[in-house]
Amino acid sequence: MTASSRENILGKLRAARRPFPDAPPRPLSYLTVTVQQDETPEALLARFRTEITSLKGESFVVEGDEAARDQVMALLEAHQTRRIVAWDFAHIPVAGLEAAIKAADIEIIQPETHDEFRAETLAAAEGAQVGLTGADAATATTGTLCFTTGPGRGRISTILPPVHIAVIRQSQIVPHLEAWVAGLRTDGLDAIRQRANFCFITGPSRTGDIEMELILGVHGPGQVQVIIKRD
Template sequence: MMDIDNRNHFLNNLARNLDRPRRMESVERPKWSLRPQLELYKDYTHDELVDVLEGQCKVIHTNFKRTTFTELSTVLTETIQGHDGKRIIASNDPRNNEYGMDEIYAKWREDKIDVRLWDETTGKENQEFAEKADIGITFSEVTLAESGTVTLFNDKNNGRTISLLPRVHVVIIPKSTIVPRMTQAVKQIHEANQGGNDVASCVSFISGPSNSADIEMNLIVGVHGPVEATYIVVEDK
């Protein structure tokens, strides 16, 4: 296995300064008698988790909608119109074809809406357009019901600025991606990595629009990101 540059020198020096021998064997994971992180919502159905997610969206100032495959086009178009979306940037996600997004975007272009997919070949132009865009559209990979958090795998087809720079962030959430909480999300990512599957080097956990509070706990929305966010849960086929 390839060694990390200067790792042994660093660890030997650290052990020497701590005045103890360097540990060479792996640390055995403790067996906890109680594991509450695995118990919360563990027996909930997907429908019940959707209800939990909807309730949390009210807390984090996020618009929440449910729809089906056949109605997604209508709901998404209404959402764009509700946010007065004229310039839109979206991830170049492989699910665009599966969910009919290519046809939706084509129709919007006919209606004179400037829709652009993230294009790795155009470099910084993606970021420049995202900065001026009204809406950024992404898919959630794993969705945390407890905290109202969507998980984005940012890579060459899904730049991080899609969810950061536009005024509004719209997230398409396949119902099957909803899990109880961070525990299950991290487990999925870890298992994917251990199984040799490609996992993005940048994983973003986003809970609604940008929020910030000053020392007097006055909440301000949109300081360092989207002012509004809309989650659209789509029933699985």
């Protein structure tokens, strides 16, 4: 059945007179949708902060590991955090963070849903107040965090808890989405081919379904806080 439907559909498409023979060829260079004239690190940082603020997200700029650690701990305390879901700390660019969180008596769950303890893991993850992650990159012009999955870098920490805290290095900020894609292209898009999921997250979860009234945190995190560590 499937094989024949496949052949049917493809056969019909092939038998048709090709539409749009005069479609423009693939551009040699694409226009970027958004524009960022000044691509110095400071300008990218400033633009990213402006954009994420306008999206009702928050950003914090810190110098060095100690300040980064203090900033994370201050935010966790402000959220009265007892439990977090988190990435493997190797992928969060703050030295000594795991120890500091443990020392504050906050429970760390790194959810693994492919084993026999799936139900228990999910139930525990559901009770976490904060998701803590790094990110692959951030784009300045749209205030976006870019993620791909991999060992130690799951999806649940970015989406399940009511608060998402992400720590990035300043050098991870690229001008725009097109620049991130260009980076993938130089590696033959391997980062996409070899990983199950990519996600752009642009500010906190929102809805306007009831009379177009903006409400944050409908299913995903209502608060997104980005800590940017200067290089």
